[in-house]
Amino acid sequence: MASEKNSSPAESRELGRPSLLSRINKRLELSSVDAVRRSNADLDPVPPNRRTWRTHNFVMYWISDNFSPSGFRNAASLMLIGLSWRDSLVCITIAQFIIGCVIVLNGVVGSKYHINFSVQSRASFGYYFSYLMIVMRMIVGIFWYGIQAYTGAECVRSIIYAIWPSFHNVANTLSKSANIDTQMMTAYTIYFIIILPVHFIPMRHLKWLFTIKSITTPIVGFAIMGWVIHKVGVSSTSLWTQKTTLHGSKLAWTFLSGLYANIGTWSTLAVNVPDFTRYAVNDRSAFITALVLPATGCLITFFGVVAAAGSNILYGQVLWDPLLLIDKWTSPGGRAAAFFCAFFFLISQIGVNIAANSISAANDLNCLFPRYINIRRGQIIVAFIGSWALTPWNILTGAPAFISFMSGYSVWLGPIAGILLSDFYFVHKQKYDVWELYNKHGIYRYNKFGTNWRAFVAFFAGWVPLLPGFIPTVNSSITVSARATHLYYLGYFYGTGAAALSYYLLCRFWPAEETMIERAVLPDMDVIQGHDGEYMEEGIEAALGEEYVGGKEGRN
Numbered sequence: 047m048a049s050e051k052n053s054s055p056a057e058s059r060e061l062g063r064p065s066l067l068s069r070i071n072k073r074l075e076l077s078s079v080d081a082v083r084r085s086n087a088d089l090d091p092v093p094p095n096r097r098t099w100r101t102h103n104f105v106m107y108w109i110s111d112n113f114s115p116s117g118f119r120n121a122a123s124l125m126l127i128g129l130s131w132r133d134s135l136v137c138i139t140i141a142q143f144i145i146g147c148v149i150v151l152n153g154v155v156g157s158k159y160h161i162n163f164s165v166q167s168r169a170s171f172g173y174y175f176s177y178l179m180i181v182m183r184m185i186v187g188i189f190w191y192g193i194q195a196y197t198g199a200e201c202v203r204s205i206i207y208a209i210w211p212s213f214h215n216v217a218n219t220l221s222k223s224a225n226i227d228t229q230m231m232t233a234y235t236i237y238f239i240i241i242l243p244v245h246f247i248p249m250r251h252l253k254w255l256f257t258i259k260s261i262t263t264p265i266v267g268f269a270i271m272g273w274v275i276h277k278v279g280v281s282s283t284s285l286w287t288q289k290t291t292l293h294g295s296k297l298a299w300t301f302l303s304g305l306y307a308n309i310g311t312w313s314t315l316a317v318n319v320p321d322f323t324r325y326a327v328n329d330r331s332a333f334i335t336a337l338v339l340p341a342t343g344c345l346i347t348f349f350g351v352v353a354a355a356g357s358n359i360l361y362g363q364v365l366w367d368p369l370l371l372i373d374k375w376t377s378p379g380g381r382a383a384a385f386f387c388a389f390f391f392l393i394s395q396i397g398v399n400i401a402a403n404s405i406s407a408a409n410d411l412n413c414l415f416p417r418y419i420n421i422r423r424g425q426i427i428v429a430f431i432g433s434w435a436l437t438p439w440n441i442l443t444g445a446p447a448f449i450s451f452m453s454g455y456s457v458w459l460g461p462i463a464g465i466l467l468s469d470f471y472f473v474h475k476q477k478y479d480v481w482e483l484y485n486k487h488g489i490y491r492y493n494k495f496g497t498n499w500r501a502f503v504a505f506f507a508g509w510v511p512l513l514p515g516f517i518p519t520v521n522s523s524i525t526v527s528a529r530a531t532h533l534y535y536l537g538y539f540y541g542t543g544a545a546a547l548s549y550y551l552l553c554r555f556w557p558a559e560e561t562m563i564e565r566a567v568l569p570d571m572d573v574i575q576g577h578d579g580e581y582m583e584e585g586i587e588a589a590l591g592e593e594y595v596g597g598k599e600g601r602n
Contacts, residue, residue: 156320174496460541461508508545
């Protein structure tokens with residue numbers, strides 16, 4: 047016994063004792079990981095028992111996503127550059143209808159094959175080149191998670207103001223260089239504590255959160271609009287009577303600029319929508335998006351115009367932010383109303399941040415590190431990086447150029463969407479082999495580098511010509527020609543269209559024959575790769591055979 051206790055680390059390993067690093071690694075490794083396919087339960091196609099989203103769930107989702115504090119501010123930037131409120135409503139409605147159609151078309155991949163964007167992108171970009179697209183999309187998700195977290199903290203601050211008006215007088219103990227005061231830091235910390243447990247809710251159950259949001263936030267919107275109309279009536283104000291100050295070609299290009307900006311707001315979701323539609327009951331469940339998105343966008347924008355017009359009469363300043371408006375409700379009854387409005391806005395903001403940013407970035411991390419990160423762990427990582435490592439208060443106050451850069455990120459997201467749509471509908475005609483998408487040596491590897499060169503060329507063709515017009519939005523000291531600026535205003539249309547067309551033509555003249563299959567191979571079809579119906583319930587094991595089964599037994 048004494049000699050055993052005094053044995054060296056090398057002797058301990060020889061005796062079969064796992065090292066500390068081995069024990070930590072085993073502890074961190076997911077139980078569902080499959081090393082052969084570099085996948086896990088969250089990355090695999092969604093099984094039938096977890097496909098719970100129906101048409102009304104998607105309706106509720108889009109209602110809840112549009113009805114948020116940021117939705118009230120939709121018209122602000124457009125009216126500041128010369129459009130009337132009517133033109134702003136038209137611009138936003140058209141933009142959301144266009145992007146709604148893109149979302150519907152790309153969402154079919156998720157609802158048919160029940161895979162997320164990370165896996166879908168392998169079919170067109172190649173097994174390894176797709177990782178670049180995944181990282182690009184992940185960066186956007188983490189960045190906007192932090193920005194939206196700050197808006198959520200503003201909701202918490204309004205709640206505290208409503209409960210304890212004395213919170214207005216809390217002295218700031220932080221330095222000016224911190225770019226955030228004590229009140230906001232307190233609210234921000236509380237917001238983070240509130241949202242953190244929500245990350246543990248599985249995606250298939252989040253539909254209940256969106257249902258609650260879709261009921262409460264429209265009520266808040268109608269309540270604020272009703273209160274404003276009750277207080278000031280519908281008399282003329284500068285906002286209501288403001289006409290478009292632009293004419294001719296300048297009006298047309300300004301309208302297109304606003305159209306591009308509002309499309310860009312949703313360009314991330316247009317790419318990663320399979321992250322949600324993969325939970326759909328059938329292929330048609332998400333089609334309603336093309337109608338619900340523009341309808342709700344138009345309505346919430348109108349609410350914002352009414353509230354801003356009323357605030358100009360009541361307080362002598364135009365308040366586009368509904369939280370700033372309700373903070374002025376200081377009577378006992380007004381404070382109670384402000385509390386409920388801010389509380390429901392907080393629920394809305396939590397839902398937006400989870401759905402639009404957290405889930406998407408977590409799916410990307412899940413794909414990049416499938417051995418250790420599932421969606422739940424990914425969301426926690428995104429929460430800490432987005433909320434604290436990025437310090438969004440510094441970005442909002444001290445880095446306007448960086449915000450402009452991230453807002454123009456659709457320059458790259460448009461070509462990605464174009465290639466995805468072109469590949470699915472025109473090149474492969476909706477026929478993928480879902481299990482080959484998980485095989486790094488399979489047909490979607492394309493070459494030894496795991497890169498589809500056709501997608502590589504099309505991707506650059508979609509964004510490089512837009513770069514000259516994009517640069518001045520980040521650095522105003524740089525001037526470019528009017529043609530470059532006008533092309534940038536057409537950015538999403540050009541980027542998506544040019545990439546889609548380039549990709550299709552390259553695949554038409556230089557097809558990747560190995561990826562062309564006679565019929566689609568779905569995750570739960572009764573015949574997989576030529577096998578009989580006996581494999582119907584075996585799914586992935588039937589498709590990959592003994593190699594997968596052996597690896598699975600080895601892990602157990």
